[in-house]
Amino acid sequence: MSASTNITWHDSEVTKEQRQERNGHKSVVIWFTGLSGSGKSTISVALEKALFEQKITSYRLDGDNIRHGLNQNLGFSPEDRKENIRRIGEVGKLMVDAGVATMTAFISPYKEDRDIVRNILEDGEFIEVFTKCSLDECESRDPKGLYKKARSGEIKEFTGINAPYEEPSNPEIVIDTEHESIEESVNKIVSYLKENQYL
Numbered sequence: 001m002s003a004s005t006n007i008t009w010h011d012s013e014v015t016k017e018q019r020q021e022r023n024g025h026k027s028v029v030i031w032f033t034g035l036s037g038s039g040k041s042t043i044s045v046a047l048e049k050a051l052f053e054q055k056i057t058s059y060r061l062d063g064d065n066i067r068h069g070l071n072q073n074l075g076f077s078p079e080d081r082k083e084n085i086r087r088i089g090e091v092g093k094l095m096v097d098a099g100v101a102t103m104t105a106f107i108s109p110y111k112e113d114r115d116i117v118r119n120i121l122e123d124g125e126f127i128e129v130f131t132k133c134s135l136d137e138c139e140s141r142d143p144k145g146l147y148k149k150a151r152s153g154e155i156k157e158f159t160g161i162n163a164p165y166e167e168p169s170n171p172e173i174v175i176d177t178e179h180e181s182i183e184e185s186v187n188k189i190v191s192y193l194k195e196n197q198y199l
Contacts, residue, residue: 019099023057026198029092029121030189032105033114033168034131035160036146037138039177040105043131043185048103050186056199058101061088076157082113089117096125101198109159111166124196128171129189135160137178 020026030047032040044060051058074080085108095102108114118126138160139147150158157163173192175185193199 016097016099019097023099025056025101026124027057027096027099028101028125028127028193028198029096029117030101030103030127030129031092031108031114031117032103032129032131033108033171034177035133035135035138035165036107036158037141037143038131038133039175039182039185040107040131043129043175043177043182043189044103044105046182046186047189050190051101054190054199056101057099058103059095060103060105061091061095062105076163078110078157078163081109085110085113085117089120092117093120096121101193107159107165109163109165111168114168127173127192128168129173129175130168130171131175131177132167133177 016027030044032044034040041062044062048058048060074084085106088104088106092102092104114128118128142148146155146158147161149155150161159165173189175188177185180188190199
């Protein structure tokens with residue numbers, strides 16, 4: 001992929017802070033990470049609805065959905081996973097600049113890639129939510145039948161089976177989806193957002 005040349009950044013006359021003030025809340029990336037089947041998408045969907053009902057300008061970026069469009073040219077090699085997360089990080093940054101509370105639900109297995117996204121945002125604009133769930137439990141849920149395919153060799157480089165997942169070392173929020181309900185999980189995140197004056 002060649003780098004763009006002869007380009008110039010054009011500043012807006014509307015600032016992120018002005019958009020946040022009009023919306024009545026801060027903009028942030030709420031980054032869900034965890035194994036396939038751990039509950040990332042389910043909880044992010046419920047959180048998006050809860051924020052919408054509270055009149056929070058919000059939007060959800062889901063791993064599978066993004067791979068249908070923006071990232072449809074990427075596979076699941078380590079290099080493609082890295083590029084997948086890099087692109088989502090840049091989209092998340094644009095969404096934050098637009099004043100939107102943005103949820104992302106991506107396995108995002110590599111700590112380095114998640115940290116790169118954290119570092120392109122300003123302090124406090126990246127909230128890492130680890131949907132903690134054992135591999136055994138995720139595999140027993142197997143909502144898409146992917147673990148079964150990975151075990152049979154149909155899917156190569158599947159996270160947790162034949163590709164690594166690096167757990168967050170210090171996430172802002174940990175959701176134990178084996179023991180916390182969807183409602184409890186959403187309430188925990190909303191409470192964090194309120195306590196830290198995002199909402």
